[in-house]
Amino acid sequence: MPASLVFALMLPFLLESWAVPGLRVASYTFSLVLKELLILVLPFIVFSFISASIVRIGRGALFFTLVLVVCVFTSNLTAISMGYMVGVWTVPMLSLPLGGVECESHLASALYVSLPTLVTNSQALVMGLVVGLILNLGHHTRLKSLMFWMSDLSFFFLKRLFIPILPLFVLGFAFKLHSDGILHSALQIYGKVFILVIFTQLLWLLVLFLLAGSGSLRCCWQYIKNVFPATLTGLGTISSAASMSVLIVCSEKNTDEPVLIRSIIPTTINIHTVGSAIGLTILTLATMRTFGMALPPFSVFMGFAFYFALAKFSVVAVPGGVILIAGPLLQSLLGFSDDMLGLITAVYMIFDPFGTAINVTGNGAFAILMTRICQRWHIIRWKNDNGGSDNTTSRLQSRR
Structure with missing residues (x-):
C-alpha cells in the first residue's frame, strides 16, 4: 500500500509531458465523487465506532472522555509552544518577501457533485458518546448487539x-496539486519558511513516536512505517477526515487495543492537529516579521496559544479549517491587519497538504500514547457477557 500511494502521488510528474487533459479531469472527478460519498457515510462510521467503543469500555467511558479532552488540549498547546520557541529563534534570520502569494487553479472537475449533509461528524460524535453512555447504564443487550454490528459493518466498508x-x-488529488503548482509556489515564495515548518513538524513527530516507543528507535521506526499509508493519504487528499479510515487500519497494527483505536481516532481526527499547530505558529511569526512587527514575548504569545488550543475543538473539517478559526484570534490578540490575515491565509492554504499529512501522522502517535495512558490508569474495563468486567485483551478479542 505505501508503494502504490507513493506511485499515485508521483504519477502526475511522470506523465507531465504526455498525459492527456481528459485523463487528469476524469481522475480528479472520480476522486471528488468518491470523497463526497466518503463524507456522506463518515458520520455513520464515527457514530458506530464511538458508540460501540464506549459500550465496550463500560463504566469508565465518562472518565475516558475527560482524560481524552485534557490530553488533546495539552498536546495541541505543547505543539504551539514548540512552534513558538523554534520560530522566535529562527524567523528573524530569514529574508522574507513583502506581498501576497497567488495560487491559481488550473484543473476543474467534469462533474459537480455536492451531496447533502444529513448529520455532521461533530453531531455524530456527540450522539455516539451519548448513546454509548446511556447503553452503559442498563442491560440493553439487543441495542448493544446492534451497535457492535454497525461497528463491524463500518470496519468492513473501510477495510474491504x-x-x-x-x-x-x-x-485525482495528486493531479490537482500538480496542476495548481502548490509545491512549486510554496518553495519559490516562502521556501525558507516552508523548510523550517517541515523540519520542526518532523522533529516533533519524531519526539512523539519516540515517546510512544518508550525511547526505542526500532519501535519508533516500526510505528512510523505502519502509519505511513495514512500520511500519504492525508498529503494527497488534504483531508484528515478522508484519511481517518486508513489511519484506523494502520493504527490497529501499532496497539493491541482496536476498540480504543476506533474510539480515539474518530474523536481526535479534526481537533488534535499538531502539524497545523506548529505550522500556523511559525507562519504567524513569519508574517509579523514580513510586515515589520516585533515578535511577541512568550508571555503575550501564550495568551494566544491558550485560546488557539481551545479553539481547535471547534475546527471546521474542511481544507484550511484551522486558519478560519484562528483568524479572529490573530487579529484580536496579536494585532493582525486585514493584509496580514490575507497573506497568512494564502500561505497557509499552500502549506495545508503537508500540514494535513503531519496532523494525520501525529494522530497515529497520539493514539498509541493515549492507549498507554488508558492501560496504565486502568480506565479500560471491558464488559463480559455476564455483566462483569475484564481488563485483558484476550477477553475482548473473544467477545469480538
Whole structure:
C-alpha cells in the first residue's frame, strides 16, 4: 500500500509531458465523487465506532472522555509552544518577501457533485458518546448487539471497499496539486519558511513516536512505517477526515487495543492537529516579521496559544479549517491587519497538504500514547457477557 500511494502521488510528474487533459479531469472527478460519498457515510462510521467503543469500555467511558479532552488540549498547546520557541529563534534570520502569494487553479472537475449533509461528524460524535453512555447504564443487550454490528459493518466498508481503491482516490488529488503548482509556489515564495515548518513538524513527530516507543528507535521506526499509508493519504487528499479510515487500519497494527483505536481516532481526527499547530505558529511569526512587527514575548504569545488550543475543538473539517478559526484570534490578540490575515491565509492554504499529512501522522502517535495512558490508569474495563468486567485483551478479542 505505501508503494502504490507513493506511485499515485508521483504519477502526475511522470506523465507531465504526455498525459492527456481528459485523463487528469476524469481522475480528479472520480476522486471528488468518491470523497463526497466518503463524507456522506463518515458520520455513520464515527457514530458506530464511538458508540460501540464506549459500550465496550463500560463504566469508565465518562472518565475516558475527560482524560481524552485534557490530553488533546495539552498536546495541541505543547505543539504551539514548540512552534513558538523554534520560530522566535529562527524567523528573524530569514529574508522574507513583502506581498501576497497567488495560487491559481488550473484543473476543474467534469462533474459537480455536492451531496447533502444529513448529520455532521461533530453531531455524530456527540450522539455516539451519548448513546454509548446511556447503553452503559442498563442491560440493553439487543441495542448493544446492534451497535457492535454497525461497528463491524463500518470496519468492513473501510477495510474491504475503501482501502483497495485508495491509490485511485489519491491519484485525482495528486493531479490537482500538480496542476495548481502548490509545491512549486510554496518553495519559490516562502521556501525558507516552508523548510523550517517541515523540519520542526518532523522533529516533533519524531519526539512523539519516540515517546510512544518508550525511547526505542526500532519501535519508533516500526510505528512510523505502519502509519505511513495514512500520511500519504492525508498529503494527497488534504483531508484528515478522508484519511481517518486508513489511519484506523494502520493504527490497529501499532496497539493491541482496536476498540480504543476506533474510539480515539474518530474523536481526535479534526481537533488534535499538531502539524497545523506548529505550522500556523511559525507562519504567524513569519508574517509579523514580513510586515515589520516585533515578535511577541512568550508571555503575550501564550495568551494566544491558550485560546488557539481551545479553539481547535471547534475546527471546521474542511481544507484550511484551522486558519478560519484562528483568524479572529490573530487579529484580536496579536494585532493582525486585514493584509496580514490575507497573506497568512494564502500561505497557509499552500502549506495545508503537508500540514494535513503531519496532523494525520501525529494522530497515529497520539493514539498509541493515549492507549498507554488508558492501560496504565486502568480506565479500560471491558464488559463480559455476564455483566462483569475484564481488563485483558484476550477477553475482548473473544467477545469480538
